[in-house]
Amino acid sequence: MTDQDARKPFLYVVVCAAGIAQDVTELTTAAQERDWEVGVIATPVAMNGFFDTAAVEALTGRRIRSAWRSPGEPRPFPAPDAVVVAPATFNTVNKWAAGIADTLALGTLCEVAGLGVPIAVLPCVADALAAHPAYRDSLGRLRGMGVRFGEPYAGEPREDGGRPEFGWERALDLVERR
Numbered sequence: 001m002t003d004q005d006a007r008k009p010f011l012y013v014v015v016c017a018a019g020i021a022q023d024v025t026e027l028t029t030a031a032q033e034r035d036w037e038v039g040v041i042a043t044p045v046a047m048n049g050f051f052d053t054a055a056v057e058a059l060t061g062r063r064i065r066s067a068w069r070s071p072g073e074p075r076p077f078p079a080p081d082a083v084v085v086a087p088a089t090f091n092t093v094n095k096w097a098a099g100i101a102d103t104l105a106l107g108t109l110c111e112v113a114g115l116g117v118p119i120a121v122l123p124c125v126a127d128a129l130a131a132h133p134a135y136r137d138s139l140g141r142l143r144g145m146g147v148r149f150g151e152p153y154a155g156e157p158r159e160d161g162g163r164p165e166f167g168w169e170r171a172l173d174l175v176e177r178r
């Protein structure tokens with residue numbers, strides 16, 4: 001068996017600045033339990049208090065990436081075997097579909113779409129924003145590129161104050177789908 005054969009498949013988890021990101025360790029832990037090696041890439045806004053970055057780094061054993069490496073620095077993560085975007089914001093979905101690459105997260109998403117690896121997205125977008133025609137166009141464009149989407153999730157609190165389950169593992173089911 002070669003080193004390549006022995007290596008676990010590598011999953012990029014792209015985290016955007018939605019409130020539900022506070023629970024993203026549910027996803028990283030579930031992915032590790034399914035035998036993925038996990039590397040997290042977060043948007044700069046998401047790094048600004050949306051989730052516990054120290055906990056994610058402790059769990060994954062890797063620094064979170066949010067900014068581009070310097071020229072000459074080695075790539076910190078291996079190439080991905082699959083990519084999940086969870087939670088995905090209105091902002092990142094629209095910019096990705098438009099081919100904008102002004103954050104490391106967006107640059108990575110624009111690039112991986114051309115690699116042929118499975119990509120799954122769990123959007124967290126309020127219904128009022130999701131009604132914007134640009135968002136509907138973006139979903140259509142990304143679906144046309146082969147990107148797999150979980151069910152819509154608006155993140156609105158229920159009457160009892162709790163939030164519906166985000167269903168983090170759905171992202172893993174989608175990338176593992178044959």
Ligand SMILES: Cc1cc2nc3c(=O)[nH]c(=O)nc-3n(C[C@H](O)[C@H](O)[C@H](O)COP(=O)(O)O)c2cc1C
Nearest residue numbers: 016017018019043045046089090091092124125155
């Ligand atoms: C507390 C808080 C919660 C937010 N939740 C969401 C959300 O669930 N979905 C969303 O699309 N934007 C949400 N936003 C707005 C995004 O953070 C904002 O559009 C940001 O520019 C997204 O950046 P990113 O796509 O680079 O992560 C939230 C903002 C704040 C302050």
